[in-house]
Amino acid sequence: MFSKSCKYAIRAVLFLAANASEAQKMGVREIADALDVPKHFLAKILQDLSRHNLVSSVKGPSGGFFLSDKNMRATLRSVVECIDGPEIFTGCILGLPVCSSENPCPMHKQAVVYRAGLLDLIEHQPIVEVARKVKEQGLKL
Amino acid sequence: MFSKSCKYAIRAVLFLAANASEAQKMGVREIADALDVPKHFLAKILQDLSRHNLVSSVKGPSGGFFLSDKNMRATLRSVVECIDGPEIFTGCILGLPVCSSENPCPMHKQAVVYRAGLLDLIEHQPIVEVARKVKEQGLKL
């Protein structure tokens, strides 16, 4: 489904959304410990997200990562596309180089429906909304 | 989504279902050429499927692979589970070690729905039905 990097990315972003702020930045170590993921791998992922303006960061002492208001309004879809690339939503489910409604693979029609559902999950709710649910319901990350 | 092996497996099984029979067995070379996939990688996958009784094979001259009637009545789900393992349907979409309705991750509820849809695609139609559509509509593999 999602790559490991992408799963870590989603969890990290939601964790930041729920627990950090510009006034309360979080270091990689803290996030990695909380999510129980390899610290340096996570650092690389956060740098990727930072370069794409999906998370904000400040260097130096009392620096760290957090989500700006703009970051908060992005959707999980942008996070997924940033890490796993957009083909995850568009490529043929059987890996055929060409596969379209005119020239479909045997699973094309169903795959379209299924993907619409997946996109729906991660596209319409901005990160801030998901984070709110995480906090309210004390969901795990 | 599916691993490369799994995509190859699905395509190979459907190809066999549509083009081979006990009387008309197909060699790995033929299948690999038709699907444009690496021959030896495909051979390994077919051996896997054969060990799990999802495809049938006969050695020796005029031997090859085909689908028995029983193989034909299996579903694509068994193929996918054979190659990618059952966790692809059951594991947490965010990769959390424990994630259930009692202790859900932020995407759990939606993931359940989405997966039900995916399973539906590949579970209910037996291979023979999918193959019939492939033949009728001249779908690509």
Place this chain on the structure above:
DNA sequence: ATAAAAAAAGATTTTGTTGTCTTTTATTCT
């Protein structure tokens, strides 16, 4: 200046994919 933190680059390990070669089995032809 010093220390803390992210950023960057790169080395290493692990996993997945592809290719080569050998062995085993079954068929077909004498």
Place this chain on the structure above:
DNA sequence: AGAATAAAAGACAACAAAATCTTTTTTTAT
């Protein structure tokens, strides 16, 4: 029946990609 042959099965090596770890550099608050 026995030899030749065709095909799957299996062992193993090479390569590629993904994941993880290490080291160095840059920035910035104190």
